[in-house]
Amino acid sequence: MDKNMKILIVDDFSTMRRIVKNLLHDLGYTNTSEADDGKTAWPMLQGGGFEFVVTDWNMPGMTGIDLLKNIRQDPALAKLPVLMVTAEAQREQIIEAAKAGVNGYIIKPFTAVTLKEKLDKIFQRAAEAA
Amino acid sequence: MTAAAANPRSAPDRAEMLARLRGMLTALEDGDDALFEHGLAQLLRPREDGLLANVARITRNLHRTVNEVSCDSRLSQYVNAEMPDACKRLDYVVKLTEEAANRTLDLVDHSRVLARNVRDAGDRLLHIQDQVMAVVPQTPSALSLSAQLLLLHKTIMDNADQLNGNLSALSQAQEYQDLTGQVIRRVIRLVRDVETALIELLRAAGPGQGGAVRAADTPGLAGPAVPGVNQAANQSDADALLAELGF
Numbered sequence: 001m002d003k004n005m006k007i008l009i010v011d012d013f014s015t016m017r018r019i020v021k022n023l024l025h026d027l028g029y030t031n032t033s034e035a036d037d038g039k040t041a042w043p044m045l046q047g048g049g050f051e052f053v054v055t056d057w058n059m060p061g062m063t064g065i066d067l068l069k070n071i072r073q074d075p076a077l078a079k080l081p082v083l084m085v086t087a088e089a090q091r092e093q094i095i096e097a098a099k100a101g102v103n104g105y106i107i108k109p110f111t112a113v114t115l116k117e118k119l120d121k122i123f124q125r126a127a128e129a130a
Numbered sequence: 131m132t133a134a135a136a137n138p139r140s141a142p143d144r145a146e147m148l149a150r151l152r153g154m155l156t157a158l159e160d161g162d163d164a165l166f167e168h169g170l171a172q173l174l175r176p177r178e179d180g181l182l183a184n185v186a187r188i189t190r191n192l193h194r195t196v197n198e199v200s201c202d203s204r205l206s207q208y209v210n211a212e213m214p215d216a217c218k219r220l221d222y223v224v225k226l227t228e229e230a231a232n233r234t235l236d237l238v239d240h241s242r243v244l245a246r247n248v249r250d251a252g253d254r255l256l257h258i259q260d261q262v263m264a265v266v267p268q269t270p271s272a273l274s275l276s277a278q279l280l281l282l283h284k285t286i287m288d289n290a291d292q293l294n295g296n297l298s299a300l301s302q303a304q305e306y307q308d309l310t311g312q313v314i315r316r317v318i319r320l321v322r323d324v325e326t327a328l329i330e331l332l333r334a335a336g337p338g339q340g341g342a343v344r345a346a347d348t349p350g351l352a353g354p355a356v357p358g359v360n361q362a363a364n365q366s367d368a369d370a371l372l373a374e375l376g377f
Contacts, residue, residue, distance in 0.1 A: 015231040016308040022238070022301040058312070058351050087312055087354035089362035091371060098375045105372060107365050108354065109305045112298065114365055 001123045002051075003028040010034075010041045010055040010064065011085075016108075020054055020085065023112050027119065038062025042070060045077055057086035057093070065100055072101045081122050085110065205328065213325040220318045224311045231307035238301045245293045252286035255279065309354045316353050 007024060009032055011017045017034045024032055033050075035041035039061035045053070053071070055064040062070075064084055071077045083104040084097050097105055103125075104118040139147070150169060157165035259279040266272050355362030363371065 011308070013228075013308040013311060015228060015235065015304050015311075018232075018235045019301055019305055019308075022235075022298065026298050058353065087309055088351055089355045089364070089368070090352045091363060091367075093351070094363060094368050094371050095375065098372060098377065104377075105368050107363065107368055108309060110365065112302060 004031050005029065005051040006049050007032045007052040007054065008035060008041060008044060008050045010036075010038065010053065010059070010067065012036050012056065012059040016056065016085075020115075023115050024054075026112065027116055038064060038067035038070070041067055045071065045080070046074075048076075050080065053080060053082045054085055055082060057084060057088045057097075065097060068097070068100045068102055081126060083118055083122060085115075206332065209325055209328045209332065213321055213328075217318050217321050220314050220321075224314050227307045227310060231304040234304055235301060238297050241297050242294065245290050245297065248286060248293070249290040252283050252290065255286065256283045259283070312354050313356060 007029055009017050009020050009024075011020065011034075014036070017036075021032050021034065024030075033044065035044055037059040038055070041053070041055070042062065044050070053067075055067055057064040064086065068082050068084070071080055071082060081103045082101075083106065084102050085106045085108060086093075087108040089107045094105055103122045106114055106118055150173060154166050154169035154173075157163075157169060256279075259276060263272070263276050352362065
């Protein structure tokens with residue numbers, strides 16, 4: 001996988017954005033940008049260049065699930081891999097995210113191992129599909 | 131009302147009911163709709179009256195309770211002072227933990243640079259050891275010093291790597307701030323909703339004021355799982371569920 005891929009981290013808590021950024025750096029992904037909710041993320045994604053999105057669910061402005069739906073509906077972004085990292089742990093939420101086309105779902109609190117596992121799985125699937 | 135229906139009717143009641151029903155049957159057979167409707171209305175009135183009486187009683191009770199509640203000065207004390215105060219305290223907790231977590235992350239970032247410098251110094255040490263050994267005669271004491279330098283290099287590298295691992299764990303541990311922050315924000319929202327509802331209750335009880343108590347907003351999302359408070363999936367439940375859905 002191209003470790004220089006451009007990744008967008010979307011979370012309303014700056015602490016969590018920093019933690020995800022640090023974890024991604026540890027895994028070798030250093031080309032990251034941040035947005036504090038879906039509303040801020042959307043124009044950044046439309047600006048192009050992002051190859052991966054890590055997003056929280058519950059955020060003011062635009063939630064992660066709405067961001068995901070917007071991405072899937074946009075012809076230019078529809079295939080962008082989206083990994084949801086959220087504290088929302090209800091069955092219905094997981095199913096809703098799956099139906100909206102999420103590529104991976106991580107429940108907070110999570111570990112570096114879980115993040116690596118989900119990233120690897122998503123990239124492996126992308127490689128298989130290509 | 132259902133209890134009344136279950137009671138056995140007295141003989142006079144029964145005779146009166148039969149007479150009414152016969153009268154209604156005759157009216158229906160004669161095609162006298164007006165008379166039939168009148169009979170039906172009379173038949174049902176006692177039940178409707180009972181229902182209205184019940185509603186009136188409940189309303190009176192509610193009104194009395196609301197008045198008693200609003201007379202209690204503790205309630206306005208809660209609404210005017212203690213609830214906003216509780217929210218401010220919780221806001222402060224969120225702010226403090228966020229600052230502490232960010233301060234920790236700043237120090238982690240800085241320490242990562244230091245750990246990288248230590249590693250670079252270790253690499254340079256190895257390089258210099260190489261160069262020195264290339265120019266000095268291979269005496270036993272030179273070889274012994276060289277071996278010590280190699281050992282030192284290994285110690286430096288191992289420690290730098292462990293330091294990096296600890297810094298990653300330290301960064302990861304700050305995750306608590308997001309979760310506790312989310313939980314506290316939900317409690318703040320709940321307290322504010324209760325506050326709004328109480329203000330409306332006080333207003334409704336006030337003289338000449340109408341209005342109803344607004345139900346607290348029910349947030350659509352459950353938020354972070356709190357052990358012993360709510361049921362939620364863990365990562366392996368989520369993985370199993372997604373696998374079921376073809377992920």
